[in-house]
Amino acid sequence: MRNVGTMSTVPVDDEALNQTLTEARELRDEFQRFLHEYEFGMREVETKISILRDEFAHHHAYNPIEHVKSRVKSPDSIVEKVARRGIDADFASIREHITDIAGVRVTCSFVADVYRLFDLLTAQDDITVRVVKDYIAHPKPNGYRSLHAILEVPVYLSTGTIAVPVEVQFRTIAMDFWASLEHKIHYKFQGQVPAHLVDSLTGAAEAASELDARMEQLHREAHGSTLGALPAPPPRIVAI
Numbered sequence: 001m002r003n004v005g006t007m008s009t010v011p012v013d014d015e016a017l018n019q020t021l022t023e024a025r026e027l028r029d030e031f032q033r034f035l036h037e038y039e040f041g042m043r044e045v046e047t048k049i050s051i052l053r054d055e056f057a058h059h060h061a062y063n064p065i066e067h068v069k070s071r072v073k074s075p076d077s078i079v080e081k082v083a084r085r086g087i088d089a090d091f092a093s094i095r096e097h098i099t100d101i102a103g104v105r106v107t108c109s110f111v112a113d114v115y116r117l118f119d120l121l122t123a124q125d126d127i128t129v130r131v132v133k134d135y136i137a138h139p140k141p142n143g144y145r146s147l148h149a150i151l152e153v154p155v156y157l158s159t160g161t162i163a164v165p166v167e168v169q170f171r172t173i174a175m176d177f178w179a180s181l182e183h184k185i186h187y188k189f190q191g192q193v194p195a196h197l198v199d200s201l202t203g204a205a206e207a208a209s210e211l212d213a214r215m216e217q218l219h220r221e222a223h224g225s226t227l228g229a230l231p232a233p234p235p236r237i238v239a240i
């Protein structure tokens with residue numbers, strides 16, 4: 001037995017301490033392996049989107065993608081969501097219930113591009129669509145608009161193939177601008193946003209939606225059928 005650290009007077013059993021440290025290291029390594037799976041899945045989706053973007057640029061002389069952002073949820077954020085949802089804190093349960101650990105956000109110029117890209121990505125043979133939430137057709141009460149899809153993508157590891165869920169959010173520049181501002185306001189007021197700001201945000205979301213429609217109309221007038229000239233999409237999955 002010995003005391004650990006100068007401040008502590010509590011006797012600590014060496015063997016118990018070593019056991020605890022070994023378990024902590026094993027848990028850390030397992031958590032890293034777990035997060036790597038999501039990072040690989042996210043990279044697979046990024047590659048698919050980047051290939052579509054390059055193909056459009058080279059062969060259709062049109063780029064429907066403005067920018068792409070990706071992230072793997074931080075350990076703190078995963079732990080917070082596990083607690084908020086009351087999910088068992090084991091890897092199997094987290095795998096099953098938390099489907100936005102890997103996230104890719106695709107910002108497009110126009111609403112037509114959003115649906116076109118969604119169709120092209122989800123038509124790929126190795127992609128499985130788990131859930132679609134169409135917040136463009138059905139905006140959230142606060143005005144939030146985006147098309148969300150949980151896609152499952154195969155990742156080929158040395159130990160075999162795993163199917164990794166990746167949340168892909170498709171939106172326009174106007175939707176992205178709105179969501180970014182709303183997120184900052186929400187953060188500033190820690191969720192307790194004053195009513196007048198909530199109303200203003202909802203009004204701004206409507207203005208953004210009108211802007212999207214006007215910009216797309218302008219684009220069609222200027223470029224004729226550019227949007228419609230892209231490859232015909234397969235049938236769209238209906239909103240859930």
Ligand code: 0O2
Binds near residue numbers: 100133140144182
């Ligand atoms: P981050 O860092 O962007 O990932 P939940 O995830 O529990 O909130 P659900 O039903 O799984 O609920 O998620 P949902 O509604 O499909 O969308 C979750 C993500 O969409 C959020 O992720 C945001 O990115 C975005 N989102 C959804 N609603 C809003 C909204 O009203 N305003 C803004 N700005 N973004 C929204 P996270 O986990 O919050 O954060």
